Amino acid sequence: MTKKLRIATLGIHHETNTFASNPTTMDSFKVSGMQTYAVQRGQQYYDMHELSSTSMAGFIQASNRLDFELVPLIFAATDPGGTISKEVFDTLGGEAFEMLRDQGPFDGVLLNQMGAAVSEEYPDMDGELARRVREIVGPNVPVAMTLDLHANVSQQMADETDALVIYKTNPHTDAVPRAHDACDLVVRMARENWRPAVWLEQPPMVVGIFQHDTRDMPMKAVIDDLETVLAQPGVVGGSIGEGYPWSDVHENGLACYVLHEDSVDEAKKAARWIADRAWANRKELYEPVGPTPSEAVEYALKEAAARPDESGPIVLLDVGDNIGAGSSGDSTFLLAEGVKQGAASWLQTVRDSEAIEACLAAGIGATVTIEVGGKTDSLHGSPVSLTGRITRISDGRFEDTGTVHAGWRFFDGGTTVVIESQEGPTVALVTTRVGNMSREQFYSLGYRPDDFDIVVAKGVVSPRPAYQPIAHEMVTVNTPGATSADMSSFDYKRVRDSLYPLDLEAKYEHG
Ligand SMILES: [Zn+2]
Structure with missing residues (x-):
């Protein structure tokens, strides 16, 4: 009988927008909108993914199918954002490398990376991580790296691994089968001494x-x-x-x-x-190409008025404030335009801790006048003044068991407050940079995006699995911002x- 293979998995998973003004620090790894625990170690790394549809879920399934022992070391993933601090790489990377050294030897390594991580010290952080892993395990242990389709692949990443395996779909709905592919390769390499x-x-x-x-x-x-x-x-x-x-x-x-x-x-x-x-x-x-905010809102209002009843909202995709690509989540270009053009049935999120504080002080049911959004930097518009009633206060956690971009399941928006404004828009004020990848984000607050005329989703492709099924139409809007298309x-x-x-x-x- 052949010996059961021991294969380690670790990952520091980040999409770094080097133009974003919010640096990615150790604090950024305290909470993540995409997963309940931004840093997961050992069994927790296993448990948090087993029921999801992420790459790790695929590794787990493949370990059963191919009968190898999967050793979960550490997985750190937080929301896309600005350049990663040196401290993050030294601390989380340091811990990962130590675990790899201490818990070995291994017959293979599965690196669970996003592929666009940039740190202060290493512009090709994924490649550097692979290089360090190779240094530890030596030339004879097969190393495969799974990657998001948005990876910026470097020669170093290719050189320091034996196989890169990247999602083939965007929206990303194939993390699991691609993880199986990576495991097939690593197991074959380990068993057959083949590369x-x-x-x-x-x-x-x-x-x-x-x-x-x-x-x-x-x-x-x-x-x-x-x-x-x-x-x-x-x-x-x-x-x-x-x-x-x-x-x-x-x-x-x-x-x-x-x-x-x-x-x-x-x-x-x-x-x-x-x-x-x-x-x-x-x-x-x-x-x-795509309409400007003013053109898009004008079009959406016209389209909403003309469409048959219950045919779903017009979903405006806010390209310049693509949270899933590292933007601030507090852009107001579309919101301001909605207010200006008198949109009465409008739903969206805005990340704004300051406005949340003011609402918490006023309490549920109170009517407040607050300045919303546009506070992170000068790229995402000015704050918009809204007067409205506070209808919900929530811890912002929600779960989605359906098809979600990249297979995430347990989300965390942080403290969340909903206000129904007299100007028209209903706005969910969120704390974290949680993306608009799941309708559960609103259902969990008691709001049905299905019933609104216009819904804003901050992203380009990642909101589509959530919103395409209910949308009358999706309109990709050429908004300015840290993720401008230009x-x-x-x-x-x-x-x-x-x-x-x-x-x-x-x-x-x-x-
Ligand atoms: Zn991606």
């Missing part, structure tokens, strides 16, 4: 956020090409990194990655075939010298 041949190809181009949904053209074509490659004989794996635009790092952009049974040349050929075709389509893959509004310093669309004449050449 795949690897090629990472990075055409110098960025996929625009408006084009990130993998169900729609033109991004669907890139994923279709990946599927074509995956069906080729000899190809044992492959991924696309869609990239994360708001990160000032060298590897910002599209990545095409292929694993072959034994031939680097074949892996290279396949990866370049995908890259060439995406490059030829680069103009279609970057188009920051790359030229940011000052990039570390990206490649010639990167499309920052350089419209960028060239992509290979032998």
